[in-house]
Amino acid sequence: MKFLQDFFDKLKPFVEKGGKYEKYHTLYEGHRTIVFAPDLTTGKKGSQVKDAVDLKRMMFTVIIAMIPCLLFGMWNVGHQHFLATGADAELIDKILIGALKVVPIIIVSYAVGLGVEFVFCVIRQHPVSEGFLVTGLLIPLVMPATIPLWQVALATVFAVVIGKEAFGGTGMNILNVALVARAFLYFAYPTAISGEVWTYLGDAAPVAAYSGATPLAIAASTVGNPGATPVVDLLNDSWSAGIYDFWNMFLGIMPGSIGETSTLMCLIGAAILVLTGVGSWKIIVAVFAGAYSMGLIFNLVGLNEFMLMPAQYHWVIGGLAFGAVFMATDPVTASQTETGKWIYGFLIGLLTVLIRVFNPAYPEGIMLAILLMNVFAPLIDYYVVQANKKRRLQRATV
Numbered sequence: 001m002k003f004l005q006d007f008f009d010k011l012k013p014f015v016e017k018g019g020k021y022e023k024y025h026t027l028y029e030g031h032r033t034i035v036f037a038p039d040l041t042t043g044k045k046g047s048q049v050k051d052a053v054d055l056k057r058m059m060f061t062v063i064i065a066m067i068p069c070l071l072f073g074m075w076n077v078g079h080q081h082f083l084a085t086g087a088d089a090e091l092i093d094k095i096l097i098g099a100l101k102v103v104p105i106i107i108v109s110y111a112v113g114l115g116v117e118f119v120f121c122v123i124r125q126h127p128v129s130e131g132f133l134v135t136g137l138l139i140p141l142v143m144p145a146t147i148p149l150w151q152v153a154l155a156t157v158f159a160v161v162i163g164k165e166a167f168g169g170t171g172m173n174i175l176n177v178a179l180v181a182r183a184f185l186y187f188a189y190p191t192a193i194s195g196e197v198w199t200y201l202g203d204a205a206p207v208a209a210y211s212g213a214t215p216l217a218i219a220a221s222t223v224g225n226p227g228a229t230p231v232v233d234l235l236n237d238s239w240s241a242g243i244y245d246f247w248n249m250f251l252g253i254m255p256g257s258i259g260e261t262s263t264l265m266c267l268i269g270a271a272i273l274v275l276t277g278v279g280s281w282k283i284i285v286a287v288f289a290g291a292y293s294m295g296l297i298f299n300l301v302g303l304n305e306f307m308l309m310p311a312q313y314h315w316v317i318g319g320l321a322f323g324a325v326f327m328a329t330d331p332v333t334a335s336q337t338e339t340g341k342w343i344y345g346f347l348i349g350l351l352t353v354l355i356r357v358f359n360p361a362y363p364e365g366i367m368l369a370i371l372l373m374n375v376f377a378p379l380i381d382y383y384v385v386q387a388n389k390k391r392r393l394q395r396a397t398v
Contacts, residue, residue: 030128059133065272069259074098086207101145110136129170138178141259155181215317216363222305231309249316260319283345287324290349323366333374337384
């Protein structure tokens with residue numbers, strides 16, 4: 001590491017106050033503190049509040065938690081490719097095909113997003129934030145492997161500028177930045193982010209019958225059809241044998257966004273976040289509980305086969321697990337009070353199922369549910385705090 005230290009030491013005079021490149025000091029300090037401690041630290045004497053985990057280390061923990069979804073997503077992209085083209089392939093071949101499609105999306109996301117962040121840091125003369133370390137990986141994971149790179153770049157610029165910098169930068173945004181990118185693509189280029197576009201084929205032609213709707217689209221097709229076959233039967237008899245079996249969907253071996261298909265990988269990521277104290281287990285549990293509760297209520301109403309679908313299927317289809325673990329727990333946009341986290345997460349799960357069943361145009365509801373609850377999170381916290389104050393005042397008067 002000494003060569004890195006020497007490198008930064010040589011640059012330091014140029015970016016310090018009065019140096020030739022003084023205005024780039026924030027970029028210099030932002031990169032240097034990735035490896036080395038800041039120049040200004042707490043003293044050895046006196047009362048100090050210290051923690052070995054700063055914001056940058058916390059962000060790296062989230063990235064580590066996303067690695068299972070990323071690696072599985074790369075393999076799954078390759079697996080679906082060879083499944084669709086009917087070719088036999090080894091594990092390494094599937095990973096290489098997946099990496100060929102996924103790595104460029106990651107590079108574009110980070111290059112464009114960090115470029116925009118650096119421009120704002122220089123203009124506003126504020127330190128480089130660490131927020132995009134996580135957002136830069138979240139954006140590729142919620143995209144299909146077939147997404148054009150220029151659309152990834154455009155969505156990233158929109159998300160960083162409109163979703164974050166317009167509100168003042170990291171820590172000031174009210175909406176999850178990665179979901180803003182996905183929402184932008186959904187409304188601006190719907191054909192690239194929805195429909196039967198999830199499998200990368202390359203120059204190869206798909207085998208006969210390898211084409212079909214997503215699990216949510218299959219379930220949504222039963223709405224308004226009184227004589228429809230039960231959703232579970234439709235899923236079990238879908239266009240590829242066993243691909244939408246419950247446990248296969250739990251494992252995530254099916255077409256979908258790069259990092260969203262596997263509930264198992266999301267739960268591994270959740271364990272990392274919870275054990276390290278970075279993610280809120282209350283929000284994660286509440287999202288799953290809200291979705292399950294709404295599913296049970298719909299089972300009782302039973303107006304169509306989608307409502308009659310077993311509630312636990314809502315856990316493994318679509319991006320609910322990924323959204324619950326990595327999006328809903330965003331510490332900036334989620335509720336901050338402990339009671340508020342339960343309410344916030346529960347309503348996300350509940351709204352997700354509501355949107356899925358009542359919105360045939362967009363059967364995946366987790367994105368809209370989280371963005372909606374991002375807006376209401378401060379209001380939830382407000383009423384939780386007010387209720388606590390009222391309860392304590394009543395105790396005081398007694």
